[in-house]
Amino acid sequence: MEIGRKEITLALVLVLTGFLFTVGSPVEGADNANFTVTLTIGNTAPVVYYVQTTNDDPADGTTKTIYIYFNATDADGVLNLNDSSAQVFISYQPNSSLNHTSSSCTAYQTNTTAKSYNCSITINYYDNPGNWSINASVKDINGVPSDKTDINFTMNTLSAIQINITAIDFGTRSLGELDIAAGNNPLRINNTGNDDFTLVNVTGYELRGVDVPDYVIPASNFSVNTTNAPNGTILSNATAVTVNGATLPRGANSFEELYFYIEEVPLNLSEQVYNSTVDWRIDVD
Secondary structure, eight states: OHHHHHHHHHHHHHHHHHHHHHHOOOOTTOSOOOOOOOOOOOOOOOEEEEEEEOOOOOOTTSOEEEEEEEEEEOTTOGGGEEEEEEEEEEEESSOTTSEEEOSEEEEEEOSSSEEEEEEEEEEOTTSOOEEEEEEEEEEETTSOBOOOEEEEEEEOOOOOEEESOSOOOOOSOOTTOEEEEOTTOOEEEEEOSSOOBOOEEEEEOOEEESSOTTOEEOGGGEEEESSSOSSOEEOBBTEEEEOTTOOBOOSTTOEEEEEEEEEEOOSSOOSSOEEESSOOEEEEO
């Protein structure tokens, strides 16, 4: 039994001596030693590998929510993705100052290492048509972001206008009166799309008597102006006439106002109501 104990003691001394030789010289007189243990676990950044948009056009005169989808994977596992950090950023090219950021993103787990995100973005009716860039990203729980993933989509052109009134009333007038303004001037045209219009055209039609249709007020007796004054652009029956100085560019609350006048009430008319038998028309280009 005594020999067995000596063999065990000798084995322990040999192991300890080998260890001390490896890390440094032993401290004289000490029967123990301290050392530091370090373990490093590598972190892999998320990767966005799929982006898709609904490519919806703007909505006439208002905002619209579009949805952009993307997938993200993380080699460290799906639980390593920070869902609250997911976002999509879109910007107009080449003017990146025109941009929108997603208001929310919803996550859907697809497998153990990947998730799908559905992000909503609000666009304006006047957002520029053309090429837009999408940047989709997500961070992991350590704050490491995914690489920027940029793809492009095309926002289509929406040509749309709205007017504030659907009828023009000149009231009751006398024969031979001059420079009579419509009682409900002006007619306001709002650009409710994202198209730039440089021309505003008005197509007028003659007014005929309701009781005796043989009496007519020619369309050329009417004018339209961009200011509240007579002697504007003279109209022509059933013909589109470009209104001098009228434009309608895209933009928030973009509008043009038109003022309608009778230059002269003809003297050879009978006393009755006169209506246009065909609706007048406004076109923009």
